[in-house]
Amino acid sequence: MAVAKLEQLAKSVVQGPTMATGAVPVKDWMDVSAIFKPGNYAYQAKQEKVEYLNSQKGLHFPNAREWSPEDDDWKLPENWKEIILKGLKERLDKFRSLKIFMDCCVRCGACADKCHFFLGTGDPKNMPVLRAELLRSIYRNDFTLGGKLLGKMAGAREMTVGVLKEWFMYSYQCTECRRCSVFCPYGIDTAEVTMMLRELLHLVGVGINWILEPVSNSNRTGNHMGLQPHTFKDNVDFLADDIENLTGIKTNHSFNRKGAEVLFITPSADVFAEPGLYTAMGYLMLFEHIGLDYTWSTYASEGGNFGLFTNNETMKKLNGKMYAEAKRLGVKYIIGGECGHMWRVVHQYMDTMNGPADFLEVPKSPMTGTTFHNAASTKMVHISEFTADLIKHGKLNLDKSRNAHVKATFHDSCNPARAMGLLDEPRYILDHVVDGWVEMPENTIREQTFCCGSGTGLNTDEIMELRMRSGLPRANAVKHVIDKHAVNMLSCVCAIDRATLTSLMNYWNPGCNVCGVSELVGNALIMEGENRQELTEGLRTLV
Amino acid sequence: MKYAFSFLAVIALILIAGLGSQIPGMQYLFGVVLPYLAIMLFVGGFVYRVMDWAKSPVPFSIPTTCGQGSSLDFIKQDKLECPTTTTEVAGRMFLEIFFFRSLFRNTKSEIHDGPKVTYESSKWLWLFALIFHYSFLVIVLRHMRFFLEPVPFVLSILEGVDSMLQIGQPAMYLTDVFILVGLLFLYGRRLITRHVKYISLNNDYFPLVLIFSIAVTGILMRYFLRTDIDIINIKNLAIGLVTFSPVIGAKIGAIFYIHLFLVCTLLAYFPFSKLMHMGGVFMSPTRNMANNSRSKRHINPWNDPEIKPHSYAGYEDEFREFMVDAGIPVEKELAAAEDKA
Known part of the structure; x- marks a missing residue:
């Protein structure tokens, strides 16, 4: 079509x-x-x-x-x-x-x-x-x-x-x-x-197939993309190789490792396609920077949950892997990556459906000592909460000028905004990693934020015109700050957004890129022992 | 058509009461039997509906968060828009119920050439809804003076404030004017605002016309058609009703029976209509729940423990070879797994 x-x-x-x-x-x-x-x-x-x-x-x-x-x-x-x-x-x-x-x-x-x-x-x-x-x-x-x-x-x-x-x-x-x-x-x-x-x-x-196929994949292989364990590992390893090429840092990441302190789960899209890949590189660098004892899982390799878009039974079944894997690996708690609907499930449904997670501990940042009381029962912390806390305690060595090529604005994803109240954590991070980022008009941000237009499993190409139409209010607000402030980067904390807003920007506002907040964090990090190339485009630089 | 129908329905009701109450002997029906019936339907129906809602559980914690949630200590929580504690929830509900907080956010969107989508603050609906509801509340409270002897001091104060402009004799109540203005606005927008007109049902026009007619008959009685209205007589009837010893005294004018019959209709109609939003607003899970689902486990009574994830064992069995090849740790090594098989 x-x-x-x-x-x-x-x-x-x-x-x-x-x-x-x-x-x-x-x-x-x-x-x-x-x-x-x-x-x-x-x-x-x-x-x-x-x-x-x-x-x-x-x-x-x-x-x-x-x-x-x-x-x-x-x-x-x-x-x-x-x-x-x-x-x-x-x-x-x-x-x-x-x-x-x-x-x-x-x-x-x-x-x-x-x-x-x-x-x-x-x-x-x-x-x-x-x-x-x-x-x-x-x-x-x-x-x-x-x-x-x-x-x-x-x-x-x-x-x-x-x-x-x-x-x-x-x-x-x-x-x-x-x-x-x-x-x-x-x-x-x-x-x-x-x-x-x-x-x-x-x-x-x-x-619809665009929902049920990822659901089937997620059930069988652990993630929507249908990446089998070795492929999932390969994809992450590729990203680590890229980081090494760009910064000279070899990241120390692991898979399905028992006894790690933290299990990290993010949408599989982050290790699958641009621009999510750069967000995943940001995670790898951040965890390397602070020396976090963490593991990825190939079994629970999906943060997202398209079950949410089918029925509550399916949502529960897919979500069950997070706690099951945390228990099997014997970790203390879980950190979740940037994703909108994933956090709707984690914040409002997970503990009810698959808790109580009494085999886990109340999350406590090993670097800052901060206890995440707001996740005392679920035992799962949002990466933005975790990162903001690190910044607050001066645990990250950041150089904003490394994001000099970025003039950012921030898109609140529907679910973190309206089903969680996660609004200021990503903003706090942005304040510290990028200079002079700007807000879109007030009726289009925070709890009034506009959807990318392709959530709930509607990010399929056969309805592209519908998606471009329903994404218009969001795109239009971005255009406003592009015209006014020469914004060139739409940052967000959602994997679906990273994919769908990219199509939306290409259509309505060509020239404006999309990124995860963690990518900007990765860009700004001064890594110990780094041998960093001239990265004019941050982690996106081709070398 | 739908808006016209609501007029016809109310005209029919007025005719029934106006004519019916003038038939000798029927005053008891309109003055005593129907009011009791209506009250019973109202109370019984209202309780039934609320109990029926309460019978269904709230399986998941689904507050709509409209501000920053409770998180790190250096991130300021918006306690009224994203409450975590019961007190904060009470605060949010208070704003919602008494000040229509959510409606206050209302904006009007327009799409201009470009395209350019704009959002303008639009508080008219909020303002007139507030005027209507508060006028209605004051009017209901004022009417309590008919049922109470002696009239409580607070009611006298309320009346004093309501008639403070001292216009006319008897002094005009502000709320009488306000409720009509509010109703006209609410009705008018259903005719004029295109999308509201498109979605409006009979069920939307009817209560507005009904309440408008109640207000108009009340105003007529108080200010214009006083000849047949013996206030002492009416008060005796009202007190008789609440003390379960109703008497119909001397003749009361038809306008009173029309007013009363319309009120009875409203009471009887209330529990079976959208007017139940009065009860529902207290029970809406997106507003009356605390945003604490990560710190405190919410219980779903019908949670099915039998729904389990596709097991890790099953996963490893399917992919073991690949995992071993890729150096991913496994629970059972290849040889062990094969032995078992």
């Missing part, structure tokens, strides 16, 4: 007759059906991936088959409607959030223009309120008195295949970024709604 040219899309988002630009649809939303055509949906999951996952203990991914969203017949199970309604009932009983979010919305519309998908596509069903109404209308019909008595008059409608298709379309045009929930007077969180929709869809075998 060819992506629209920049000039076309730049015009289309402003002038296109959409609800975001001033047009009003003529038809009631219930009368508009979802039409699938190339470019507006992520590919369906491959049969063998679904079969594999369904064969795994504790997981339920039924109805593996060949199908396409473009077909009229989705080959749903005979009793699909019963499955969906029963699934909904079950989830209403399991999640108070779902019940309350179904009941409390007053349709004030405050959320409408807070969604990056709405701003970029102008599709009214991308207003968070309407996305939720897609499910709420069914909920009313089958689970509320008003809906049962008054039907459509009370905003209720029958569950049909058409509704199911609409769910598929719009639950995969939401990145569960939670920006709407910041503005909602009742804290209604569309991420919860989208999660439920996706869980329900999986019950009848409707899912």
Whole structure:
């Protein structure tokens, strides 16, 4: 699917007759059906991936088959409607959030223009309120008195295949970024709604490959990329070689080593592709610099968790490896790399699902003696927390001028910002490793940050135009600081961001690069015994 | 159409009460039976709904953090936007419930040529929502004087403040004006703001029209149609209702019964509608939970211990050869593993 040219899309988002630009649809939303055509949906999951996952203990991914969203017949199970309604009932009983979010919305519309998908596509069903109404209308019909008595008059409608298709379309045009929930007077969180929709869809075998394939990979090989242990090790070793070439420092890293003090887990994307690679080099250098006794794991070689984008059972199963490996290796605690959705899982779900981690110790920095009380139960520390503490205690030998080629801004990733409250730690680090970095406009940062537009497993190429549209608010805020301050580097603490923002910048703001905060740390480190080349591009310098 | 329907519905209600209450003998129905029924539905329904919510557990700790969390001692926590303790959560909830904190953040986005996306602070909804809700609250409190004898001092103060401008006779209540203004705004934006109009349902227009009509009939009674309104008589009925010895005294005008019937409708409708946001706002997990899920384990009652990760043993069995080749430590050496097999 060819992506629209920049000039076309730049015009289309402003002038296109959409609800975001001033047009009003003529038809009631219930009368508009979802039409699938190339470019507006992520590919369906491959049969063998679904079969594999369904064969795994504790997981339920039924109805593996060949199908396409473009077909009229989705080959749903005979009793699909019963499955969906029963699934909904079950989830209403399991999640108070779902019940309350179904009941409390007053349709004030405050959320409408807070969604990056709405701003970029102008599709009214991308207003968070309407996305939720897609499910709420069914909920009313089958689970509320008003809906049962008054039907459509009370905003209720029958569950049909058409509704199911609409769910598929719009639950995969939401990145569960939670920006709407910041503005909602009742804290209604569309991420919860989208999660439920996706869980329900999986019950009848409707899912996308870009999520289920990484999930299968992660289950089997330990990481989304499907890197087998030797390959994973090779990749990290390559990065170490690069560091040696650039700085003359040989890093002392290990894999699956028992008795290490710390287990380090980061998204596998960091050891797989640019620009994440440079972030991983930053980690290697940082740990070398302070002489941390740590190990990588090939078994728990994935920080990210695409299970979060399928259902809670899968999220739990994939996440379980972190504690299992920490226990097997006998480490004291875990440090986690830069990743957005990984930290949603680690911060808000891990201890609940797979804890208590009573075989670990409350994390304590061996260099500074700081005890991380905020991770007293989970026993997992964010690399930015760990690094900020090192800087505060003067444990890092830093030279900002080594980042002289960088004029940075900082993108808060959705999950660390809105599901964790990790805002100032990376900023503190930036203050100490790079000169004169600047903030984007205030309505686009911190808890109001805009998603990269491709989170929750939507970072797939077949929906590139959608991604460029939904990434527009973020890209536009970056453009603002590029124009005003000549920013050339968008830093972040998220592996998906590093990949997706790169595409986004290439499209909307060519010339602006993307990096992890740890890359900038790596650039600035003065290593003991270094034999550093002239690195005009930091760790990216080709020598 | 939807907005028109809500008018029709309320007009029908007004006709029922206006005409019905004038039929001899029906005053007891409209003055006693229906109010009791409505109160029962309201209280019973409200309690039922809240209990029903409470029946579903909160499996995960999912607060939406809107500020810096508690972390290192040199990083300043935003205690009200990202609370860690129960007291801080209470503070956050207080701001949310009494000052509509989240709505206060509201912005309006626009896309201009370039493209350039802009965000402007937009506090109108917040302001008028606050005006409406507080006026409603004061009006409900003021009405307590009908049910209490003697009238408590605080209520007299409240009335004094509410009528402090001393306009007209009897003195005009500020909240009477404010609630109408608030309702007109809330209704008006449903007609004018295009995206709000598109999402609005009957369920959104109806309560606004209903409450507007309640306010208007109340105002008519107090300021304009006083001939049939014997306040002593009404108070006797009200006190009779709360002491479970209701009496319908001398004739009371139809406007009173209309007002009362609309209130009854609102009470009965309340628990089965979106108006339950009044209860829900207290129970929303994204707002009423502490952001302490890494320092204190949150328990999920239905957590399934049987869901275990793909085991390390299984992983090593599949990749042992590669691991040994690459010099990655293994639990079972190749020979040992083969012996077993």
